[in-house]
Amino acid sequence: MSDSKFDSEYKERLHKRTEEAGKVRKIVALVLTSLIILLIVGGVSGYFYVKSALEPVDPSDESETTVEIPLGSSTSEIASILKENGIINNELIFRFYTKFKNVTGFQAGEYDFTKAMTIDEILQSLKTGKVMLDPLLRVTIPEGSTVEQIAARYAEHFNFTKEEFLKKIDDEAYVNKLIEEHPALLDEVILDPEIKHPLEGYLFATTYPFFEENPPIDQIVQKMLAQTKEVVLPYMDSLEGNRLSSVHEVITMASLLEKEAPKAESRKRIAGVFYNRLAQDMPLQTDPTVLYAIGEHKDRVLYEDTEVESPFNTYHINGLPIGPISNFNENALDAAVQPIDSENLYFLADQEGNIYYSKTLEEHNKKKAEHISQNSEDKQPEEAKPNDE
Structure with a gap:
């Protein structure tokens, strides 16, 4: 091949590469320009969107709207309530802004808000618990x-x-x-x-x-569930290693402890007994479940009462009853989650409310003879149940 022909082909290929490179640069420049424009437009739009969401709903409207914030309401629930009542423009932005400002500790109550209030004014009222009205009834x-x-x-x-x-x-x-x-x-x-x-x-x-x-009934129920949630859910983090595995089981156990003893320490000790019995597949044999099963309040639970067939009767079933038998104090909940460990399998209470604990049935029956009247018509649960012998 001659040098002139080679030079000609080389120049032609170089020209094509130069043209292709120029096209690529134009495309890249166009794409970058488009992206920059989109980012600018998106940023400006986002800015105005957020700015608009943070502004008062209507700066000229000073009329008051009464808004109730129930006990235990989360930030999301408060945002939803405020949006429903026309007090804020956007729930999501309210939540983000609250988190950004690190505002916590909102107080339940009834507030008088206006559409002219800024989000900062609303947050300040909620944080300080500036309740505008006293409750009509407690x-x-x-x-x-x-x-x-x-x-x-x-x-x-x-x-x-x-x-x-x-x-x-x-x-x-x-x-x-x-x-x-x-x-x-x-x-x-x-x-x-x-x-x-x-x-x-x-x-x-x-x-x-x-x-x-x-x-309305629903409002009452929602108020009570919110309070239950606020009290109960923090305890669920303490269940690791516990024999209970669900909210339902925890609430069920707490209701039994609530009925069995009035004092916090006694509830913790009784909880330990219950867990020991559960571990050995022994029935809990707790009288309050019998009363709940028969639907009757009695001063004494008789042997015949313990024979009632019910998923609530812990003389009839092993394990926890199918569900709670009442509500409870928080210390009963604490006892359900953090019992006092022992080797006790039995307990009984005398007429003065003193509670006696035992490791064996023999020891239990001895204490029963010492502290419980033998003239009573009470049932003798641990003696009557074969799996306790």
Whole structure:
């Protein structure tokens, strides 16, 4: 090949490469320019979107809207309530802004907000608990209350009957709705047909403020579930190594301890006994479950009562009852999760409320003879059950 021909072909290839490189540079420049424009447009749009979301809903509207923040409400739930009442523009931005500002410790209560308030003003009110109205009524739900007792107490104060309250909270469709709304607390196990009332044990014992004369039943239930969730869920982190594995089991155990003893330390010691019996596949044989199973309050549980066939009767079944038998105090919950370890398998209480613990049936029967009247008609549970001998 001649040098001139070689030079010609070389120049042609070089020219093509130069043209291709130029096209690539143009494409890259175009893509980069487009990306920059998109980033600028997106950034500007995002800025104005966030800015708009943080501004008052209507700076000229000073009319007050009363908003109730229930006990135990999360930031997400508060954001949803404020959005529903037209107090903020955007739930998501409110939550992000709250996290960014590291604002916590919101107070429950009833507030008067306006659409002209800034998010910072709203947060300040929620943080300081600047409640605008005093509650019209406070209703105290005692520890150890069943849902039937709770229904009766509320019926004394509001314009619905005990039966209407129970009908609402026993409705399967309504309970399914609550399970969807509170998945960390409620489980489908509460819908077992052998459970008397699905929400038994889940309506926490405390004093509840009400800011209207006749709140709907759902509002009352939601208020109580929020309080239960606030108290119970932190204890679930302590279950590692515990024989209980679910919220339902923890609440069930707490309800038994609530009924068995009035003092916190006694509940912890009794919890230790219960866990020892569970470990040896012995029935718990606790009288309050018998009373719940027969649906009757009695000063004395007779032997014939312990024979009732019920998934709640811990003389009839091994293990925990199918569900809670009442609500409970927080120290009963603490005892359920953190019992006092021992080798005891038995306990009994005398008429003064003193509790005696034993490792063996022989020791238990000896203490029973010493501290329990032999003239009573009480049942003799541990003696009567073959698996205790």
